[in-house]
Every structure is written in C-alpha cells, then in structure tokens.
Amino acid sequence: MAPESSTQTEQERYAPTPTNPAFPPTSLPPSQTYNQGQQQAGFQQDPRSYGPPYAPYQQQPPQSQPWTPPRVAEKKAWMITKLVIHGLDIITCIVGLGITGALNKVELLGLVALGACPLLVVALIWDIAEFATRFGRKWKAGIHPGAHVALSLLIWLAAAVVGGIESTFSASYSWDYLDESCSYDPDAKTYDCETTDTYSSKRPLFIALSVFTCLVWLWHFILFVGACIDTQKRNAAMRRPVTMVFGGPAYWGPGSQGFQQMPQYYAPPQGQHIPMQNWAPPQNGNGKEPMAAAQTHPGAERYA
Numbered sequence: 001m002a003p004e005s006s007t008q009t010e011q012e013r014y015a016p017t018p019t020n021p022a023f024p025p026t027s028l029p030p031s032q033t034y035n036q037g038q039q040q041a042g043f044q045q046d047p048r049s050y051g052p053p054y055a056p057y058q059q060q061p062p063q064s065q066p067w068t069p070p071r072v073a074e075k076k077a078w079m080i081t082k083l084v085i086h087g088l089d090i091i092t093c094i095v096g097l098g099i100t101g102a103l104n105k106v107e108l109l110g111l112v113a114l115g116a117c118p119l120l121v122v123a124l125i126w127d128i129a130e131f132a133t134r135f136g137r138k139w140k141a142g143i144h145p146g147a148h149v150a151l152s153l154l155i156w157l158a159a160a161v162v163g164g165i166e167s168t169f170s171a172s173y174s175w176d177y178l179d180e181s182c183s184y185d186p187d188a189k190t191y192d193c194e195t196t197d198t199y200s201s202k203r204p205l206f207i208a209l210s211v212f213t214c215l216v217w218l219w220h221f222i223l224f225v226g227a228c229i230d231t232q233k234r235n236a237a238m239r240r241p242v243t244m245v246f247g248g249p250a251y252w253g254p255g256s257q258g259f260q261q262m263p264q265y266y267a268p269p270q271g272q273h274i275p276m277q278n279w280a281p282p283q284n285g286n287g288k289e290p291m292a293a294a295q296t297h298p299g300a301e302r303y304a
Contacts (some may be wrong), residue, residue, distance in 0.1 A: 094124065100116055
C-alpha cells in the first residue's frame with residue numbers, strides 16, 4: 001500500500017507550470033506626467049508666506065556739499081598796528097644800512113658792522129613786500145600769516161645774535177688803542193705815540209648801529225607773536241565743522257545675495273502597471289503549481 005504522499009509528489013512533478021502570477025500585484029497608480037514648462041527646480045515656497053525675494057538696497061552714499069571756509073576778519077586796530085611796525089622797521093633798516101657804510105673802514109668793528117647788512121636788507125625787502133601786497137589788495141589783507149611766522153622768526157633770531165655781538169663790542173672794546181699812532185726812534189730807543197680821534201669819533205655810530213639792530217629784533221619779535229596768533233585763528237576757521245544728520249537713511253554697501261538653494265531635479269516615479277486580465281491563481285510555497293484544491297486521483301480512492 002503506497003502512501004498518499006507519493007501520489008501527491010508524482011502529481012506535483014508532472015503538473016504544468018503556470019505562466020501567470022497567482023495573486024494580482026498591488027495596483028500602482030499610473031505615472032504622473034509633469035509639465036516641464038511648469039515644473040520648478042528645488043524646494044519652492046509660496047511667495048505670499050515670506051514676501052518678495054531678497055535684493056540689496058540700491059542706495060548711494062550721501063553727496064558731500066562743497067564747503068567754503070569762512071574768511072577771518074582782521075581787526076582794524078591790529079592792521080594799523082602792523083602797518084606802523086612795518087613802517088618803523090623800514091626806517092630802522094635804512095638808517096642801519098647808512099651807519100654800516102660809515103663804519104666799513106674801522107678794522108675789526110667794520111667787519112662786525114658789515115655782518116648786519118644781510119639782516120637789514122632781508123628785513124627791508126620783507127617790509128616793502130607787505131606794503132605792496134596790501135596796496136594791491138586795497139589794504140584788506142596782507143601776506144599769509146604763516147609766511148610772516150617763518151620770516152619774522154628768522155629775522156629776529158639773526159638780529160638777536162648780531163645785536164648781541166655789536167653790544168658787546170660797544171661796551172668792552174678799547175677805542176683809545178686804535179687812535180694811538182706810535183713811531184720808534186732808534187737814536188733815543190723810545191716810542192713816540194700820538195693820539196688822534198680817527199676811530200674814537202666812530203664809536204657813537206657803532207653804538208647807534210647796535211641800537212638799531214636791537215630795534216629790528218624788537219619789531220620782528222612783535223610781528224612774529226602777532227603772526228602766530230593770526231595763524232591760529234586762521235587754522236581754527238579752516239577746520240570743517242562736524243555736522244550730524246538726523247533721520248537720514250542709513251547706507252550699507254552692496255552686500256552678497258541671500259541664500260539661494262541649489263536646483264534639484266526629480267525624475268517622475270517609475271512604476272509598472274499590470275493589467276487585471278493577467279491575473280492568475282496563487283501558487284503554493286514552491287511556486288510550481290497553483291494553491292487550488294488538488295483533484296483526487298481516481299486510483300487513490302481504493303486506498304482510502
């Protein structure tokens with residue numbers, strides 16, 4: 001008596017293999033068609049939720065207006081004082097040059113006197129230039145005070161040195177020695193000296209030259225101090241005032257653009273649609289025959 005399992009095994013061996021699947025697969029939705037003209041790359045958000053896209057402010061820096069420095073008004077009293085000092089300095093320089101010419105033959109003192117000539121000439125030319133400038137400007141303004149500071153400084157320093165040397169020689173130099181004329185007598189073996197007033201008469205002129213040189217120092221020292229004050233006032237007026245604008249628009253330079261997401265392209269989902277007419281009964285575990293109820297073999301009833 002053969003077991004039933006052998007009968008089923010023979011049936012499985014010779015059963016035809018089905019060509020259609022047993023269960024219909026899960027029906028997938030048809031592939032969506034995307035309109036390439038309307039498809040947008042990347043993640044897109046509704047513009048109404050965050051407003052317009054970022055764009056830098058198109059602003060220009062504020063245009064600076066031309067600024068004209070105010071003119072420093074010169075007091076009339078100070079202008080007259082400077083003109084008077086320049087006039088006195090002109091007279092002083094002319095007299096000093098005349099005295100220098102009279103002392104050019106007094107040996108060492110004549111050389112000292114000639115040393116004052118360049119100083120007096122420079123001071124005289126500067127005074128004349130100041131008068132010429134004011135005359136050309138209708139007596140309203142003279143040479144720049146900065147130039148007065150430089151020239152007056154040099155003049156009064158030189159006058160202090162030359163005037164000090166002249167004053168020293170005027171007080172301590174022996175003029176009587178210059179007036180003595182001595183001769184040697186070989187027979188008597190003595191010196192015969194005669195006193196003249198050739199040089200002693202020049203001493204008052206040398207003292208006068210020392211005084212006029214010191215006056216040049218005084219005039220230009222006063223002009224130097226006044227020029228320093230005028231220069232300070234002019235520099236203070238030339239400083240541009242700092243103005244503050246309230247309520248004006250702030251300016252930022254052109255910055256970089258906002259965050260821009262890289263475009264990402266998505267392909268449409270790939271799906272395979274299996275029509276329902278291709279459905280077949282399900283298979284058993286080994287996939288060789290359908291899992292339908294097996295037909296009873298006619299010969300198997302005998303062994304039941």
